[in-house]
Amino acid sequence: MKRIRLPSSNPVVTNDVVPPLPLSRRQLLAGAGAIALLRSMPAWAGDAPDALFSFKAVPLSEQADTVVVPSGYRWRVMAAWGDRLDGSGAGMPGDASHSATQQAALFGMHHDGCALFTEPGTPDRGLWVTNHEYLDDGLLHRDGAASWSAEKVAKAQAAVGVSVCHVKTRAEGGWQVAPGPLARRITATTPCSVSGPGAGHALLKTAADPAGQRVLGTFANCAMGVTPWGTYLTCEENFDRYFFKGEKPNREEARIGLDDKALFRWHDHDPRFDAGQHPNEFNRFGWVVEIDPHQADVAPVKRTALGRFKHEGATVTLARDGRVVVYSGDDQRGEYVYKFVSRDRYDPRLKVARSHWGRLLDEGTLFVARLADDGSGEWLPLVWGENRLTPENGFADQATVLIHARSAADTAGATPMDRPEWIAVHPVNGEVYVALTNNSERGKKMAINAANRRPENAMGHLLRIRENAGDAGATRFGWDVFAEAGDPMAERAEHRGDLKGDWFGSPDGLWFDPRGILWTQTDVASDKLGKGPYARMTNNMMFACDPRNGVFRRFLIGPKGCEITGIAISPDLRTLFINIQHPGESPTERLDPAKPMAVSSWPDPAFGRPRSASICIWREDGAEVGV
Ligand code: FEO
Ligand code: CA
Ligand code: CA
Ligand code: CA
Numbered sequence: 001m002k003r004i005r006l007p008s009s010n011p012v013v014t015n016d017v018v019p020p021l022p023l024s025r026r027q028l029l030a031g032a033g034a035i036a037l038l039r040s041m042p043a044w045a046g047d048a049p050d051a052l053f054s055f056k057a058v059p060l061s062e063q064a065d066t067v068v069v070p071s072g073y074r075w076r077v078m079a080a081w082g083d084r085l086d087g088s089g090a091g092m093p094g095d096a097s098h099s100a101t102q103q104a105a106l107f108g109m110h111h112d113g114c115a116l117f118t119e120p121g122t123p124d125r126g127l128w129v130t131n132h133e134y135l136d137d138g139l140l141h142r143d144g145a146a147s148w149s150a151e152k153v154a155k156a157q158a159a160v161g162v163s164v165c166h167v168k169t170r171a172e173g174g175w176q177v178a179p180g181p182l183a184r185r186i187t188a189t190t191p192c193s194v195s196g197p198g199a200g201h202a203l204l205k206t207a208a209d210p211a212g213q214r215v216l217g218t219f220a221n222c223a224m225g226v227t228p229w230g231t232y233l234t235c236e237e238n239f240d241r242y243f244f245k246g247e248k249p250n251r252e253e254a255r256i257g258l259d260d261k262a263l264f265r266w267h268d269h270d271p272r273f274d275a276g277q278h279p280n281e282f283n284r285f286g287w288v289v290e291i292d293p294h295q296a297d298v299a300p301v302k303r304t305a306l307g308r309f310k311h312e313g314a315t316v317t318l319a320r321d322g323r324v325v326v327y328s329g330d331d332q333r334g335e336y337v338y339k340f341v342s343r344d345r346y347d348p349r350l351k352v353a354r355s356h357w358g359r360l361l362d363e364g365t366l367f368v369a370r371l372a373d374d375g376s377g378e379w380l381p382l383v384w385g386e387n388r389l390t391p392e393n394g395f396a397d398q399a400t401v402l403i404h405a406r407s408a409a410d411t412a413g414a415t416p417m418d419r420p421e422w423i424a425v426h427p428v429n430g431e432v433y434v435a436l437t438n439n440s441e442r443g444k445k446m447a448i449n450a451a452n453r454r455p456e457n458a459m460g461h462l463l464r465i466r467e468n469a470g471d472a473g474a475t476r477f478g479w480d481v482f483a484e485a486g487d488p489m490a491e492r493a494e495h496r497g498d499l500k501g502d503w504f505g506s507p508d509g510l511w512f513d514p515r516g517i518l519w520t521q522t523d524v525a526s527d528k529l530g531k532g533p534y535a536r537m538t539n540n541m542m543f544a545c546d547p548r549n550g551v552f553r554r555f556l557i558g559p560k561g562c563e564i565t566g567i568a569i570s571p572d573l574r575t576l577f578i579n580i581q582h583p584g585e586s587p588t589e590r591l592d593p594a595k596p597m598a599v600s601s602w603p604d605p606a607f608g609r610p611r612s613a614s615i616c617i618w619r620e621d622g623a624e625v626g627v
Contacts, residue, residue: 052517052546053626057502057554063539065600067580068557072620077603078167078577079128079177080613081109085165085185087177094608097142100154104185108132108159109140111579111612113224113313114566115232116167117293123571125168127182127293128175129232130566130579130614131221132160134241135264136590139609144593150269157188157266160219162234162300164293174616175575182296186234188217188242191299192289196362198304201399203283208272215284216272218300223313223422223509223565225288225326228346229357232291234300235311237331239285242266245275251394252404256309257332258282263589283403288314288328290358303361306340307382307405317425319473322346324360327432329420333439334446335406336414337369337423339379341473366402367475368414369465373450377465377477380412387412418442418452418460422510424518426547430472432465433482433518433547435510451479454494458533459486459505461497462520483550487536495533501551504541505534509565515573517626518545520552523563526599527587540564542578544626555626556617559602559610561585566614573624576617584610 055070062068067075082092084106091106092098098106112133118126135156138144166180192215198204204212222237240257244267249258258275267273272281286308290301306314309330317325322345328338342364346357367379380387384398388411395401401408418439425432436457442448443455451463464482468474485505486497497503506528509521520543530538542556542564558564558580566579584591584600592598596609603613619625 052515052548053544053553055544055553055555055626058557060502060536060554063537063557065560065602067559067602067615069617070555073617073625074173074620075615075617076174077613078175078616079107079130079163079165080603080611081107081111081159082611083107083177085163085177085183086179087165088179090607095142096140096609100151100158103155104158104187106185107163108161108185108187109136109612110134110160110581111614112222112565112581113234114568114577114579114614115224115226116568116570116577117230117232118571125166125178127164128167128177128577128614129162129164129291129293131162131224131234132612133222133581134220134238135159136582136585137264138590138593139584139596142593145265145590146593148265148268153266153269156264157217157219157270158185159187160221161185161187161190161217162221162232162291164291164296169570169575173618173620173622175570175577182294184296186218186291186300188219190217192216192218192302193299194284194302194304195359196304196306196402197399198302198308198402201397201403203280203400203403206272206278206280206284215302218285218289218302220285221289222311222331225314225316227290227316227324227357228318228348229354230292230294231354231358232293233303233314233316233326234289234291235314235328236285236287236289237310237312239310240282243273243275243282247276249275252407253282255404255406256286283308286310288326288361290361292354292358295354298355301358303358304399304402305362305364305366307338307366307402309335309338309405312421313423315423315425317430317472318346320469320471321473323364323473325472326361327423327425329417329423329434330406331419331421331437333419333441334416335420336409337417337420337434338366338405338409339369339472340364340366366405368409368412370413371415371449371451371479375450375478375480377479379475379477380409380414381475382408382412415449415451416446418457421508421523424510424512425472426516427512427514428516430467430470431547432467432472433510433512434463434465435507435520436461436463437506437508437523451481453481454484456494459484459495459497460507461485462507462510482547483552487533489536490533492533499552500549501545502543502554504543504552505537508563509542509567511567513569513573513626515626516547518547519543519555519567520545521564521567521578523565526561526585529561559583560600561610562600562602562612569625573626574618574622576625577614578617579612579614581612583612
């Protein structure tokens with residue numbers, strides 16, 4: 001058995017032998033279109049590996065209203081909010097006076113998770129899929145939130161969801177959007193089907209859908225996942241903000257955030273968002289939704305076996321025996337880390353339709369993580385009848401366990417975490433890295449524990465999980481804190497952290513490229529940027545990390561008021577794609593429509609308002625990005 005050795009100089013790795021690459025992981029890479037990517041493996045096999053990257057860090061001082069990349073790199077906007085899906089430029093005016101119907105045919109707002117799908121043999125073109133996480137009504141409408149109307153709600157519902165478009169390489173470097181038949185928008189009104197144990201359950205039935213199997217739309221789409229069979233998983237995160245309940249919410253509604261605030265006022269003009277009138281509509285969101293980018297006529301599928309909570313992302317890998325494993329964080333203060341393990345196995349040798357493999361996500365076990373203070377951990381099965389998930393405790397059946405996954409995890413005894421965001425799985429050794437962005441309530445509303453050990457955790461940390469025997473299908477694991485974020489020059493000791501290399505706080509996006517570079521993206525809230533422990537950080541940023549030595553290096557600084565999120569790489573590793581979300585966000589609830597460019601005018605001051613966008617990044621010399 002070939003063993004891969006980690007460098008003995010690595011101060012953070014306690015066991016120097018990691019399990020061999022399972023065949024299935026190689027197949028996973030190939031299935032995602034990332035072929036020939038194992039050639040950098042010798043760096044892992046030798047005793048003195050080269051550094052994974054050699055770009056010159058972007059200086060902290062270069063915080064401006066633009067995208068700053070290392071010298072020798074170029075970037076361009078590929079697809080901004082309001083652009084047409086065929087790459088022919090903006091389809092909205094700079095004053096945002098476009099209609100709901102027009103918005104439904106254009107890229108949405110607030111880009112988040114994303115992925116590039118290419119086929120073997122055509123690595124120079126493919127499909128680009130990006131989430132549109134939420135809205136700023138101050139920016140979306142010419143008069144902002146000064147008034148509400150059915151047209152404005154329809155426009156908002158058309159500006160969220162997911163975009164699919166064709167993309168191809170450019171002779172000048174990077175990629176561009178191109179015309180093609182599969183380009184489409186998936187919005188808050190697109191019909192979706194429901195599968196798994198929740199499909200047809202009483203809690204999912206509504207007057208408009210008495211069968212409980214067909215939901216209109218997906219929204220609050222935060223991060224994502226890519227399956228080995230070539231589909232996209234979009235994750236419904238802060239869906240509660242779109243619903244309104246005038247009277248007191250019941251226990252389960254309150255547990256996931258239903259209240260009478262309803263920032264987006266959808267219920268004023270679309271009664272399905274009034275949870276007093278339509279209580280079960282609320283249960284039809286908070287899921288992982290599978291989209292087949294290559295089949296425009298197949299409805300997205302809400303996969304209920306993966307549980308209902310505020311899914312940040314859905315990171316897919318394979319267990320040693322080929323079962324499909326999906327890691328997912330629930331991003332709220334004190335919420336949990338979950339993983340789903342399929343009952344059946346993925347076998348790429350079987351030539352069957354992609355829709356066949358999607359069913360793997362319908363049968364299996366949802367687990368939630370309990371992290372003991374001694375560095376050990378256990379995946380607790382959220383299975384009806386086990387772990388006190390019984391009728392006496394409010395769980396009538398397995399579907400109820402999944403629909404009320406947060407309560408089920410409370411009952412089972414999961415460990416409350418500091419806002420689990422993206423989860424990244426190392427492409428070779430299977431280590432699992434979890435971004436815990438921050439948690440102002442730690443030590444106040446919830447107790448300190450060893451995995452979340454800083455009171456009022458303002459800067460966040462990265463947790464590392466090592467599954468037993470390196471098998472993603474294991475039910476036990478070990479964990480350690482990989483890095484505590486912070487500014488080493490911060491006034492207060494608890495804000496300094498222990499980062500090696502360049503510093504940051506509030507990690508959110510976290511993703512391994514096929515070479516094993518851990519890309520880390522920050523989302524410091526706009527009311528925190530430039531203040532207190534973030535005094536030296538006025539813009540959000542992206543870093544490369546070599547997990548073997550734990551050193552972070554600043555690769556990119558975003559424009560004013562944006563977060564950096566979403567990441568993908570081309571099959572030849574020469575183009576990196578990221579999303580710039582909400583440039584120009586103000587610390588207030590919404591932008592003032594009279595001054596949309598008060599904070600930022602990125603990417604084009606002449607356009608009239610800032611716009612979220614997918615961008616691509618490449619090297620002037622055409623070599624691989626990052627190295
Ligand atoms: Fe949508 Fe937790 O970031
Ligand atoms: Ca996020
Ligand atoms: Ca975020
Ligand atoms: Ca944000």
